[in-house]
Amino acid sequence: MSSERRGDEVESTEAVRPRREAKKALHRRRILEAAREVFFRDGFVAANLDEVAQRADVAKGTLYRYFDNKAELYVAVLAHNGEIFEEKLRGSVDPALSPEDQIRRTAHFYFEHWTTNTEYFQIFWALENQAVIGDLSDDAVEEITKLWENCLRVLAGIIERGVAQGAFAPCDPWEVANFLWTVANGMIQSEHAAARRRIRRRPLAESFENAVELLLRGLAAPAPS
Amino acid sequence: MSSERRGDEVESTEAVRPRREAKKALHRRRILEAAREVFFRDGFVAANLDEVAQRADVAKGTLYRYFDNKAELYVAVLAHNGEIFEEKLRGSVDPALSPEDQIRRTAHFYFEHWTTNTEYFQIFWALENQAVIGDLSDDAVEEITKLWENCLRVLAGIIERGVAQGAFAPCDPWEVANFLWTVANGMIQSEHAAARRRIRRRPLAESFENAVELLLRGLAAPAPS
Amino acid sequence: MSSERRGDEVESTEAVRPRREAKKALHRRRILEAAREVFFRDGFVAANLDEVAQRADVAKGTLYRYFDNKAELYVAVLAHNGEIFEEKLRGSVDPALSPEDQIRRTAHFYFEHWTTNTEYFQIFWALENQAVIGDLSDDAVEEITKLWENCLRVLAGIIERGVAQGAFAPCDPWEVANFLWTVANGMIQSEHAAARRRIRRRPLAESFENAVELLLRGLAAPAPS
Amino acid sequence: MSSERRGDEVESTEAVRPRREAKKALHRRRILEAAREVFFRDGFVAANLDEVAQRADVAKGTLYRYFDNKAELYVAVLAHNGEIFEEKLRGSVDPALSPEDQIRRTAHFYFEHWTTNTEYFQIFWALENQAVIGDLSDDAVEEITKLWENCLRVLAGIIERGVAQGAFAPCDPWEVANFLWTVANGMIQSEHAAARRRIRRRPLAESFENAVELLLRGLAAPAPS
DNA sequence: TATGAATGAGGATTCATTCAT
DNA sequence: TATGAATGAATCCTCATTCAT
Numbered sequence: 013m014s015s016e017r018r019g020d021e022v023e024s025t026e027a028v029r030p031r032r033e034a035k036k037a038l039h040r041r042r043i044l045e046a047a048r049e050v051f052f053r054d055g056f057v058a059a060n061l062d063e064v065a066q067r068a069d070v071a072k073g074t075l076y077r078y079f080d081n082k083a084e085l086y087v088a089v090l091a092h093n094g095e096i097f098e099e100k101l102r103g104s105v106d107p108a109l110s111p112e113d114q115i116r117r118t119a120h121f122y123f124e125h126w127t128t129n130t131e132y133f134q135i136f137w138a139l140e141n142q143a144v145i146g147d148l149s150d151d152a153v154e155e156i157t158k159l160w161e162n163c164l165r166v167l168a169g170i171i172e173r174g175v176a177q178g179a180f181a182p183c184d185p186w187e188v189a190n191f192l193w194t195v196a197n198g199m200i201q202s203e204h205a206a207a208r209r210r211i212r213r214r215p216l217a218e219s220f221e222n223a224v225e226l227l228l229r230g231l232a233a234p235a236p237s
Numbered sequence: 238m239s240s241e242r243r244g245d246e247v248e249s250t251e252a253v254r255p256r257r258e259a260k261k262a263l264h265r266r267r268i269l270e271a272a273r274e275v276f277f278r279d280g281f282v283a284a285n286l287d288e289v290a291q292r293a294d295v296a297k298g299t300l301y302r303y304f305d306n307k308a309e310l311y312v313a314v315l316a317h318n319g320e321i322f323e324e325k326l327r328g329s330v331d332p333a334l335s336p337e338d339q340i341r342r343t344a345h346f347y348f349e350h351w352t353t354n355t356e357y358f359q360i361f362w363a364l365e366n367q368a369v370i371g372d373l374s375d376d377a378v379e380e381i382t383k384l385w386e387n388c389l390r391v392l393a394g395i396i397e398r399g400v401a402q403g404a405f406a407p408c409d410p411w412e413v414a415n416f417l418w419t420v421a422n423g424m425i426q427s428e429h430a431a432a433r434r435r436i437r438r439r440p441l442a443e444s445f446e447n448a449v450e451l452l453l454r455g456l457a458a459p460a461p462s
Numbered sequence: 463m464s465s466e467r468r469g470d471e472v473e474s475t476e477a478v479r480p481r482r483e484a485k486k487a488l489h490r491r492r493i494l495e496a497a498r499e500v501f502f503r504d505g506f507v508a509a510n511l512d513e514v515a516q517r518a519d520v521a522k523g524t525l526y527r528y529f530d531n532k533a534e535l536y537v538a539v540l541a542h543n544g545e546i547f548e549e550k551l552r553g554s555v556d557p558a559l560s561p562e563d564q565i566r567r568t569a570h571f572y573f574e575h576w577t578t579n580t581e582y583f584q585i586f587w588a589l590e591n592q593a594v595i596g597d598l599s600d601d602a603v604e605e606i607t608k609l610w611e612n613c614l615r616v617l618a619g620i621i622e623r624g625v626a627q628g629a630f631a632p633c634d635p636w637e638v639a640n641f642l643w644t645v646a647n648g649m650i651q652s653e654h655a656a657a658r659r660r661i662r663r664r665p666l667a668e669s670f671e672n673a674v675e676l677l678l679r680g681l682a683a684p685a686p687s
Numbered sequence: 688m689s690s691e692r693r694g695d696e697v698e699s700t701e702a703v704r705p706r707r708e709a710k711k712a713l714h715r716r717r718i719l720e721a722a723r724e725v726f727f728r729d730g731f732v733a734a735n736l737d738e739v740a741q742r743a744d745v746a747k748g749t750l751y752r753y754f755d756n757k758a759e760l761y762v763a764v765l766a767h768n769g770e771i772f773e774e775k776l777r778g779s780v781d782p783a784l785s786p787e788d789q790i791r792r793t794a795h796f797y798f799e800h801w802t803t804n805t806e807y808f809q810i811f812w813a814l815e816n817q818a819v820i821g822d823l824s825d826d827a828v829e830e831i832t833k834l835w836e837n838c839l840r841v842l843a844g845i846i847e848r849g850v851a852q853g854a855f856a857p858c859d860p861w862e863v864a865n866f867l868w869t870v871a872n873g874m875i876q877s878e879h880a881a882a883r884r885r886i887r888r889r890p891l892a893e894s895f896e897n898a899v900e901l902l903l904r905g906l907a908a909p910a911p912s
Numbered sequence: 913t914a915t916g917a918a919t920g921a922g923g924a925t926t927c928a929t930t931c932a933t
Numbered sequence: 934t935a936t937g938a939a940t941g942a943a944t945c946c947t948c949a950t951t952c953a954t
Contacts, residue, residue: 032933036938057282061924071940076925157436183447187439190427191448198423202415211382214412222408223416230455257913264914286949296915298951307949482954486917507732511945521919526946607886633897637889640877641898648873652865661832664862672858673866680905707934714935736928746936748930757928919951930940 040078042068048089056086087152094159100125101166111174112228118170119196119224123217126200164189174231181233192227199223265303267293272314281311305374312377319384325350326391336399337453343395344421344449348442351425389414399456406458417452424448490528492518498539506536537602544609550575551616561624562678568620569646569674573667576650614639624681631683642677649673715753717743723764731761755824762827769834775800776841786849787903793845794871794899798892801875839864849906856908867902874898 046067050059061082065072079085104121105114167189174180203216213219271292275284286307290297304310329346330339392414399405428441438444496517500509511532515522529535554571555564617639624630653666663669721742725734736757740747754760779796780789842864849855878891888894 032936032938039938055280055282057280060922062922072924073926073941074939077938082924184439187444187447188451190438191424191444191451194423194427195420198419198426199416201423202419213415214409219412219416222412226413226416226455227451228455229457230451230453232454235460261913285947287947290916297949298915298917299913301950302913482915482917489917505730505732507730510943512943522945523920523947524918527917532945634889637894637897638901640888641874641894641901644873644877645870648869648876649866651873652869663865664859669862669866672862676863676866676905677901678905679907680901680903682904685910711934735926737926740937747928748936748938749934751929752934915952915954917951917953919949921948923947924945926944927942928940930938931936932938933936 039068039070039074043070043075043078043085044089044092047085048093051086051089056082059086061085083148084152087148087156091155091159094156094163097125098159098162098166101163105166105170107173111170111177111179112232114170114174115192115228115231116224118167119220122196123200123220127217164193167192171231178233180231183231188231195223195227264293264295264299268295268300268303268310269314269317272310273318276311276314281307284311286310309374309377312381316380316384319381319388322350323384323387323391326388330391330395332398336395336402336404337457339395339399340417340453340456341449343392344445347421348425348445352442389418392417396456403458405456408456413456420448420452489518489520489524493520493525493528493535494539494542497535498543501536501539506532509536511535533598534602537598537606541605541609544606544613547575548609548612548616551613555616555620557623561620561627561629562682564620564624565642565678565681566674568617569670572646573650573670577667614643617642621681628683630681633681638681645673645677714743714745714749718745718750718753718760719764719767722760723768726761726764731757736760759824759827762831766830766834769831769838772800773834773837773841776838780841780845782848786845786852786854787907789845789849790867790903790906791899793842794895797871798875798895802892839868842867846906853908855906858906863906870898870902 043064046064047059049067050064054060059082061075062072064085065075068075075085079088101118101121104118106117107114109117164186168185171180171183171185171188171192175182175185199216199220203213206213268289271289272284274292275289279285284307286300287297289310290300293300300310304313326343326346329343331342332339334342389411393410396405396408396410396413396417400407400410424441424445428438431438493514496514497509499517500514504510509532511525512522514535515525518525525535529538551568551571554568556567557564559567614636618635621630621633621635621638621642625632625635649666649670653663656663718739721739722734724742725739729735734757736750737747739760740750743750750760754763776793776796779793781792782789784792839861843860846855846858846860846863846867850857850860874891874895878888881888
């Protein structure tokens with residue numbers, strides 16, 4: 013019994029730390045989640061930190077214990093979700109498959125991920141379309157740029173191997189990777205916009221697959237005649 | 238003296254009218270131009286109507302004589318520039334060319350037009366990425382949607398004829414048109430974002446042409462075996 | 463009658479201007495007055511612009527139509543009251559009097575002015591005691607410095623003439639002017655502080671005159687032996 | 688083992704007490720020192736308790752274990768430094784000297800002390816210029832008032848003896864003490880303000896001595912004729 | 913019709929103070 | 934007793950919109 017008490021005493025000086033840390037981590041996560049929702053829905057400028065705080069169920073001031081200001085919070089959201097995404101993207105590649113199937117698989121993952129986590133992509137993509145950069149520290153911009161590059165690197169790798177194996181026509185892998193990336197983002201974005209405007213289209217899943225096949229035909233090495 | 242007065246009165250009812258109309262038209266045009274610049278640079282939310290008024294060289298209140306509110310002004314800018322664009326787009330199509338060349342030509346026009354009028358595209362594209370819709374009247378949304386469709390119709394027409402002529406593999410022309418449109422916008426947008434982040438890439442013109450060829454290969458009807 | 467109407471028409475285009483200007487001037491004055499009261503009572507940092515607006519009976523935003531920000535409003539208050547003071551100070555000097563009496567007169571004016579316009583001096587003096595400078599534009603700092611110098615110049619002039627006439631012992635007129643100025647300000651300030659702390663002292667008027675005589679004795683040229 | 692525990696317990700009741708007391712005193716001192724720096728630099732309102740805690744190397748909450756609130760901490764700083772000052776001031780007086788030299792000596796001490804401990808005076812003087820009083824308990828106000836009086840008493844004593852000895856003209860010693868005190872504070876303060884505004888003046892040391900001589904001449908008993 | 917001064921709700925950020933551990 | 938995370942009221946400033954002239 014006394015040993016237990018001692019344990020308690022230890023806790024009050026040392027074991028409490030982890031508990032606090034856990035609570036802090038929880039808050040951080042909740043803020044990031046709330047921020048993601050709001051930033052996604054309203055964009056950087058229109059997003060309201062009051063609402064973020066409310067959704068995160070913390071006081072307004074608490075936001076500023078975790079993030080220096082609105083812009084840094086925005087970046088943190090991007091980085092957080094970007095990292096999650098990058099990891100999954102990397103995991104989606106199966107080197108045993110043919111380059112074409114790797115592309116199909118990646119595209120499928122991309123689409124799937126989007127379907128279930130719309131905001132992840134939106135917020136990631138959003139940086140492209142908003143004049144937030146001015147408000148960000150250089151570090152923040154660099155962090156995001158790296159994230160972006162990491163994703164492209166995965167795609168470029170597939171292309172490069174495809175070219176080496178003769179499956180794809182010779183090309184600049186990075187250029188093509190960038191192209192595919194842009195296309196994918198564009199389609200999802202476009203779908204989203206159409207939905208916002210309540211325009212009915214054919215289901216994206218189908219269009220997406222058609223597009224992938226079209227691109228694969230375009231990438232393919234010319235048939236030896 | 239009385240004749241003068243009459244002259245005055247006549248002018249105020251008949252001759253002055255056109256002069257006034259002209260002045261009104263001038264104001265409208267100046268406001269739209271100023272608004273385009275500001276909206277493009279800052280996005281919908283961050284744009285400042287004070288600056289718009291200043292650039293247009295009219296009083297702030299005057300803006301509201303011509304446009305109901307910020308959102309409607311935004312739409313008017315889109316519509317105005319969209320119409321100009323659509324007209325040019327239509328003019329760029331030469332039915333005498335092969336479908337592939339029509340695509341190439343359209344793509345080239347698109348690229349060219351963008352190079353010289355960056356903002357036109359930006360502002361047009363911007364609607365896709367911002368939560369403005371909520372502030373717009375239904376009429377306004379419809380107007381924009383129509384504009385969008387008109388542009389797509391041009392592309393869809395090319396595709397459709399290409400399929401009919403056997404140059405392109407069978408497909409849903411609208412879907413493909415939408416795809417091409419998305420790709421083009423995405424590339425330009427992406428280029429812009431890269432520039433903002435000061436990332437160096439290979440020149441867009443080149444990438445763009447490579448992309449067009451890739452897409453044409455993807456579109457092409459399979460070689461008869 | 464028609465001529466009257468014409469007069470009216472002229473007014474609506476030209477005579478309205480002055481009326482608006484008058485209203486603007488009124489607002490400006492009211493804001494300055496309210497700001498003076500609040501700045502004086504609370505100091506620069508603690509002063510609340512909400513209250514200023516309320517006292518001036520204008521909306522919060524209106525403040526910013528007239529002054530760029532808190533610091534500039536502060537300076538404007540200083541400058542406004544400083545100018546009024548300087549003018550009066552200058553007017554209080556009668557070159558026909560003996561240097562001693564000029565000093566007495568100036569001191570009396572100073573004291574008198576303070577008694578009836580406490581805040582004028584307080585706010586003027588306050589700049590000395592607060593870390594506002596960092597928030598001010600260079601222009602603003604210079605403006606205030608000039609004001610300060612102008613007041614000193616009046617005093618220095620008296621001293622200089624007194625020395626030239628042999629009434630005062632040789633000295634650096636600017637140094638002595640600065641000294642007198644500091645003493646006067648210090649006494650008034652000190653009185654104010656004492657009042658705040660509810661300390662009873664002998665009436666300031668008396669102390670002030672005693673001090674003036676003490677200083678005059680100190681200034682006086684040694685009696686020729 | 689049990690002996691160890693006992694040892695522990697004994698320490699916690701008898702031996703630890705002084706150690707704890709020492710630690711408490713250390714904390715108190717560190718907080719006061721940090722607070723002095725910050726209060727001096729920024730003034731009462733703008734001072735930031737976060738920074739105080741950081742400089743004192745204690746947690747923010749700890750501040751409140753030692754001082755009820757910001758205002759009381761401010762007073763404590765004043766009192767602490769005031770006591771140090773008063774003691775030194777008292778020590779600077781040498782009753783063997785002539786009254787004039789006692790004044791000179793005190794003035795010199797005052798000036799010297801200021802030169803090496805700028806903040807001591809600033810913070811002491813600051814109370815005069817800020818609306819802190821409202822936030823203070825009556826006890827606190829009284830404490831400060833006493834401190835102030837104690838310093839004046841030293842000066843008044845010199846004057847009084849000078850008058851008694853016939854060195855100074857008859858006067859109200861307290862009034863004159865207050866006057867001298869105000870002048871000295873004012874000069875130092877004014878110098879400080881000038882420095883802040885980057886105005887160049889003749890060195891304060893020199894001006895200060897000139898002023899002292901001027902005042903002494905003013906104080907002097909009229910030469911017997 | 914045009915003006916531009918006035919409005920005031922709204923939003924980012926700060927910081928003294930509290931309180932659970 | 935010490936900690937430091939959390940709080941939320943307070944504050945400066947912005948800007949779309951209104952309205953008297």
